[in-house]
Amino acid sequence: xxxxxxxxxxxxxxxxxxxxxxxxxxxxxxxxxxxxxxxxxxxxxxxxxxxxxxxxxxxxxxxxxxxxxxxxxxxxxxxxxxxxxxxxxxxxxxxxxxxxxxxxxxxxxxxxxxxxxxxxxxxxxxxxxxxxxxxxxxxxxxxxxxxxxxxxxxxxxxxxxxxxxxxxxxxxxxxxxxxxxxxxxxxxxxxxxxxxxxxxxxxxxxxxxxxxxxxxxxxxxxxxxxxxxxxxxxxxxxxxxxxxxxxxxxxxxxxxxxxxxxxxxxxxxxxxxxxxxxxxxxxxxxxxxxxxxxxxxxxxxxxxxxxxxxxxxxxxxxxxxxxx
Numbered sequence: 001x002x003x004x005x006x007x008x009x010x011x012x013x014x015x016x017x018x019x020x021x022x023x024x025x026x027x028x029x030x031x032x033x034x035x036x037x038x039x040x041x042x043x044x045x046x047x048x049x050x051x052x053x054x055x056x057x058x059x060x061x062x063x064x065x066x067x068x069x070x071x072x073x074x075x076x077x078x079x080x081x082x083x084x085x086x087x088x089x090x091x092x093x094x095x096x097x098x099x100x101x102x103x104x105x106x107x108x109x110x111x112x113x114x115x116x117x118x119x120x121x122x123x124x125x126x127x128x129x130x131x132x133x134x135x136x137x138x139x140x141x142x143x144x145x146x147x148x149x150x151x152x153x154x155x156x157x158x159x160x161x162x163x164x165x166x167x168x169x170x171x172x173x174x175x176x177x178x179x180x181x182x183x184x185x186x187x188x189x190x191x192x193x194x195x196x197x198x199x200x201x202x203x204x205x206x207x208x209x210x211x212x213x214x215x216x217x218x219x220x221x222x223x224x225x226x227x228x229x230x231x232x233x234x235x236x237x238x239x240x241x242x243x244x245x246x247x248x249x250x251x252x253x254x255x256x257x258x259x260x261x262x263x264x265x266x267x268x269x270x271x272x273x274x275x276x277x278x279x280x281x282x283x284x285x286x287x288x289x290x291x292x293x294x295x296x297x298x299x300x301x302x303x304x305x306x307x308x309x310x311x312x313x314x315x316x317x318x319x320x321x322x323x324x
Contacts, residue, residue, distance in 0.1 A: 009065050009066075009068035009069040009072060010025075010026040010029055010068060010072050010086070011026055011072060012024055012025075012026045012072040012073035013073055014027065023075075023076040024072065024073050024074060024075055024076055025071050025072055025073070025074045025075075025076055025084065026071075026072035026073065027076065028076050028078065028084055029042075029084045029085065029086050030083075030084070030085060030086070031085065031086055031088075032085035032086065032087040032088075032111070032116070034085075035083065035085055035114070035116075036083070037081075037083055038083070038114060038115030038116050038117075039082065039083025039084060039085055039116060039117070040082075040083065040084050040085065040116070040117050040118075040119060040320045040322060041085045041086075041087045041111050041116040041117070041118050041119070042068070042071075042084075042085065042086050042087060042118075042119055042121055042316075043087040043088070043089075043090070043104070043107060043108060043111065043118055043119070043120050043121065044063075044064030044065075044067075044068075044087075044088065044089035044090065044120070044121040044122075044123065045064065045089070045090055045092075045100070045104050045120055045121065045122050045123035045126075045127040045130060045294075046061045046062070046063070046064050046065075046089045046090070046091040046092065046123055047060065047061055047091070047092035047097065047100055047122070047123045047124050047126055047127070048060050048061040048092070048124060049092045049094070049095050049096070049097035049100070049124070049126070050097055050124040050125065050126025050168065050169045050170035050171075050172075051124040051126075051169075051170045051258045051259075051297075052095075053095075053097070053163070053167065053168075053169040053170070054124075054160070054169035054170045054171040054172075054259075056124070056170060056258040056259045057258050057259070057299060057301070057302065058258075058299075058301075059258070059299040059300060059301030059302065060122060060123050060124045060170075060258050060296075060297055060298060060299045061091070061092065061123065061124075062299075062300045062301065063121065063122055063123050063297075063298035063299060063300060064089050064121040064122070064123060064298075065089075066298060066300040066303070066306075066309045067121050067295065067298055067309055067312050067313060067316070068086070068121070069309065070306065070309035070310050070312065070313035071313045071316060071317075074313060074317055076322075077322065077323035078322040078323070082322045084320070084322065085116065087107065087111060087116075087118070089121075090103050090104040090107055090130075097126060097167075097168065098166075098167075098168075100130070101126065101129055101130035101133065101168075102130075102133070104120075104127070104130040104131075104133075104134065105130050105131075105133035105134035105136075105137055106134070106137065107134070108120070108130070108131065108134030108135070108137075108138070108292070109134045109135075109137035109138040110138075112134065112135070112138035112139070112291070112292070113138050117290075117292075117293075117320075118292055118293075119293050119294060119295070119316055119319050119320060120243075120292070120293070120294025120295070120296075121294070121295060121298075121316075122294060122295055122296035122297060122298060123296060123297075123298075124170040124258060124296065124297060125154070125156075125158055125170040125171075125173060125243070125245050125296040125297055126168060126169065126170045126172075126173060127173075127243070127294055127296050128150075128152070128158070128173035128174065128177070128243050128294070128296065129168055129172070129173040129176045129177065131241060131243065131292055131294055132150070132173075132176075132177045132180070132241065133180075134292075135148070135241060135291060135292055136180075139239075139291070143238065144238040144239040144289075144291070145186075145238070145239065146186055146187070146238060147187055147189060147236070147237055147238035147239070148181075148186075148189065148237065148238065148239050148240070148241060148291075149189040149190075149191065149233055149234060149236070149237030149238075149239070149240045149241070149289075150174065150177060150188075150189060150190045150191070150240075150241050150243070151191050151193070151230070151233065151234070151240055151241070151242045151243070151277060152174065152190065152191065152192045152193070152242075152243050152244075152245065153193045153194055153242075153243070153244045153245060153248045153265075153270065153273075153274070154192055154193070154194055154195065154243075154244075154245035154247065154248050155194055155195060155196045155199050155218065155245070155247045155248050155259075155261035155263075155264065156171065156195065156196070156199055156200060156245070156247065156259065156261070157174065157192055157195055157200050157204045157205070157207075157208055157213070157215070158170070158171050158172065158173055158174050158175075158245075159172075159174050159175045159178075159204050159207045159208055159211070159213070160172050160175065160204070161175065170258065170259075170296075170297075174190055174192075174213075175207070177190075178190070178211050188211055188212065189233070189236075189237055190211070190212075190213045190214070191213070191214040191215075191216070191229070191230070191233045192208075192213060192214070192215050192216070193216045193221055193226065193230070193248070193265075193273060194216065194217070194218050194221050194248035194264070194265045194270070195215050195216070195217050195218065196217070196218050196261045196262070196263060197217060198261070198262055198263070199259075199261045199262070214229065214233060216229055216230075218248075218261075218263050218264060218265050219263075221265045221269060221270075221273065222265070222266070222269055226273060227272075227273060227276045230273060230276055230277050230280060231276065231280045234277065234280040234281055234289060235280070237289065238289070239289050239290075239291045240277075240281050240289045240290050240291065241291060241292045241293070242277065242281075242290060242292070242293040242294075242319070243293070243294050243296060244274070244293070244294070244295050244296065244315055244319075245257075245296045245297050246295065246296065246297045246298055246308060246311070246312055247259055247260055247261050247264075247297055248261075248264060248265055248270065249264045249265065249267055249270060249311065250263065250264035250265075250266065250267070251264060253267050253307070253308075253311060254307070254308040254311055254312075255302055255303060255307070255308060256298060256299050256300055256301070256302045256303025256307070256308030256309065257297045257298070257299055257302070257308065258297045258299045259297070267311065271314075271315075271318065274315065274318055274319075275318060278290065278318065278319070278321065283321050284321035293319045295312050295315060295316060295319075298312050
């Protein structure tokens, strides 16, 4: 299932005259197999199967490589102790989604046990079920897992019931997580920021209420109270998994997604909320509550000028927290 791109995406500008102060991400990233200490590890999930099953626009399987290309030229602001690793991709072959999700979970669990902070690069939002499975495999005996908070920036609640039993999609991951946690007698703690009333049916809102989901709609996200809700959610969580679906952004900012919504939350507001969440988690400091993050639904086929990939790269930059 592991797949390495045929063409190396880690290439870009070199400002040799500026020495180490002029480095970019492509000059410092190294394969995770060469790790000399824990760091930020990028793990791709190249999958279209969940999107296709959910009747979305295929193309998200190309997202991890496109995102790496956009990351390559970011300025490097890490100190001598910072480490950036590429852990490769798990590629879903044809419709073998469940096998790919299990492979991703295994690979993720190994990286987490090694002490890396992993940022998943999607791929459809079916990455979320694979990510939760990996966290469970890594931390099942850890008391922090008992009150894990799932923080999702997304125009969609992704609480759909599968059309066929046992066959998840990009629209089912958080219901899968809810059911898995219920089976173990664990709380389901889920906050969705940016959910669009126009993009989610009443049945989905009914299910969210029944499951105790906290929702900050796309319109509510612009209000100061949204930051307070984030902080309260994180304070009450023992650990946090943060997942960011690019369709939470306005279509003009992020056209390259699998299921665009009609409004979205302004990019600067989203970044502010994201930074608020990272600060509330204590991210980048010992004891951070944030155990994992990922970016979902980058679809390069609908991103001809690369603006969605560049936006996603900036979000990864914030999540990596390697700046001095």
